[in-house]
Amino acid sequence: xxxxxxSAASIFYGTTDAGSEVAIEKREQAMxxxxxxxxxxxxxxxxxxxxxxxSLTDRDAAEALTQECFLKAWSARHQFRGDSSLSTWLxxxxxxLMRDHLRxxxxxxxxxxxxxxxxxxxxxxxxxxxxSSPESVAVARDRVAGVxxxxxDLSAHQRSVFVLRFVExxxxxxxxxxxxxxxxxxxxxxYRALAAIRxxxxxxx
Amino acid sequence: MKFRKDAAANPELDxxxxxxxxxxxxxxxYRSAMHHLAxxxxxxxxxxxxxxxxxxxHLRLLLAPALAAAVAAGVFVPVYSHFHxxxxxxxxxxxxxxxxxxxxxxxxxxxxxxxxDSDLSENVPDALQPLADLSDQATTKNSVSxxxxxxxx
Numbered sequence: 255x256x257x258x259x260x261s262a263a264s265i266f267y268g269t270t271d272a273g274s275e276v277a278i279e280k281r282e283q284a285m286x287x288x289x290x291x292x293x294x295x296x297x298x299x300x301x302x303x304x305x306x307x308x309s310l311t312d313r314d315a316a317e318a319l320t321q322e323c324f325l326k327a328w329s330a331r332h333q334f335r336g337d338s339s340l341s342t343w344l345x346x347x348x349x350x351l352m353r354d355h356l357r358x359x360x361x362x363x364x365x366x367x368x369x370x371x372x373x374x375x376x377x378x379x380x381x382x383x384x385x386s387s388p389e390s391v392a393v394a395r396d397r398v399a400g401v402x403x404x405x406x407d408l409s410a411h412q413r414s415v416f417v418l419r420f421v422e423x424x425x426x427x428x429x430x431x432x433x434x435x436x437x438x439x440x441x442x443x444x445y446r447a448l449a450a451i452r453x454x455x456x457x458x459x
Numbered sequence: 460m461k462f463r464k465d466a467a468a469n470p471e472l473d474x475x476x477x478x479x480x481x482x483x484x485x486x487x488x489y490r491s492a493m494h495h496l497a498x499x500x501x502x503x504x505x506x507x508x509x510x511x512x513x514x515x516x517h518l519r520l521l522l523a524p525a526l527a528a529a530v531a532a533g534v535f536v537p538v539y540s541h542f543h544x545x546x547x548x549x550x551x552x553x554x555x556x557x558x559x560x561x562x563x564x565x566x567x568x569x570x571x572x573x574x575x576d577s578d579l580s581e582n583v584p585d586a587l588q589p590l591a592d593l594s595d596q597a598t599t600k601n602s603v604s605x606x607x608x609x610x611x612x
Contacts, residue, residue: 304497317504376496394488401489420486421493452482 281336288331288340295324298341301422302348308417309352311372311406319355323348338431345422345432349414356410397455404454412447415440 288294302323306316326347327334334343405413411433418429426444430437 300497300501303501304493307497307500308493313500317500372496397485398488398492401485402492405489421490423490448482452478455482455485456478 280339284336284340285334288334291324291328291331294327294340294344298344299324301341302344305345305417305422306348306352307372308405308421309410309413310355313372315355319348319351322351326351338428342428342432345418345424346434349433352414353410400455401451404451407454408447408450411435412443412450415443416447416451419444 299320303316303320306319306323307313310316310319323344327344330347334340338346405416408416414433415429418424418432419426424432426437426440429435430440433440435443
């Protein structure tokens with residue numbers, strides 16, 4: 255019975271080699287994972303919120319889009335085929351929501367003042383352990399604030415690629431799949447983003 | 460090995476490496492700060508589904524189509540009733556056989572209306588014309604006084 259199911263799956267996915275079996279296993283695992291949606295929300299919400307918070311620098315917008323992301327995921331859960339990981343799929347939904355949000359926000363250009371926007375003090379408020387002296391803490395805060403300002407000056411595409419790579423620590427291929435860009439375009443955005451950040455940090459030092 | 464010697468001999472390469480190391484450390488600090496910030500933000504604001512009783516998240520998603528159906532009903536029922544009243548012949552044709560008493564009553568009513576209509580449109584005989592003029596004047600006066608009373612009130 256299991257053999258029949260396995261062969262049916264291989265016919266459905268069109269492959270029969272060992273690598274494809276692993277892929278099928280991953281797909282099935284992702285489908286099982288998606289079945290318990292409360293757990294999906296619990297596990298992936300911090301990541302989606304972090305990506306949106308880093309990209310938008312607005313608490314309320316990040317939270318609203320995170321909730322919308324999971325609502326969309328719930329509505330479209332039957333369309334998920336497991337071709338990518340659940341994390342990639344959710345991040346892709348978040349990226350699309352963010353694009354729509356930025357597009358609508360650019361139309362509402364008069365709403366410049368945002369009460370829930372993150373400040374540079376919010377981001378540099380936290381410094382990791384191991385820096386006992388006040389001088390080292392101050393230096394670390396300055397460095398984080400510098401990166402923060404430099405990231406805020408990036409274009410939307412560059413910022414998305416940068417955040418996915420250096421905050422979410424995704425692979426470049428995964429970023430390309432998530433954002434829907436060519437790998438070379440992702441590399442180009444990342445190169446320019448890093449060059450801009452490096453230049454900006456060099457100015458401040 | 461040769462590369463190491465060249466690198467050690469090249470101060471520009473060293474400074475570039477230092478820059479890259481500094482940049483990597485800056486990015487690491489930034490990542491840690493963002494992770495911490497997002498965690499604290501997530502803890503500060505619980506997800507809507509978590510803040511509500513169990514299955515409320517699913518219930519909310521199920522209520523959305525119900526709400527849409529209610530809104531659709533709210534739109535289509537007035538539209539339907541509007542067209543229903545505008546085309547009574549179509550509506551009566553689609554209905555079941557009418558009640559005989561209602562039919563009789565409607566016939567009687569129409570007969571009565573026809574009778575009243577014919578009575579009102581009947582010419583006044585010449586002999587009664589002065590009375591008719593008097594009644595017209597009285598009616599006009601009454602209506603004028605009523606209007607005055609209304610304005611005074």
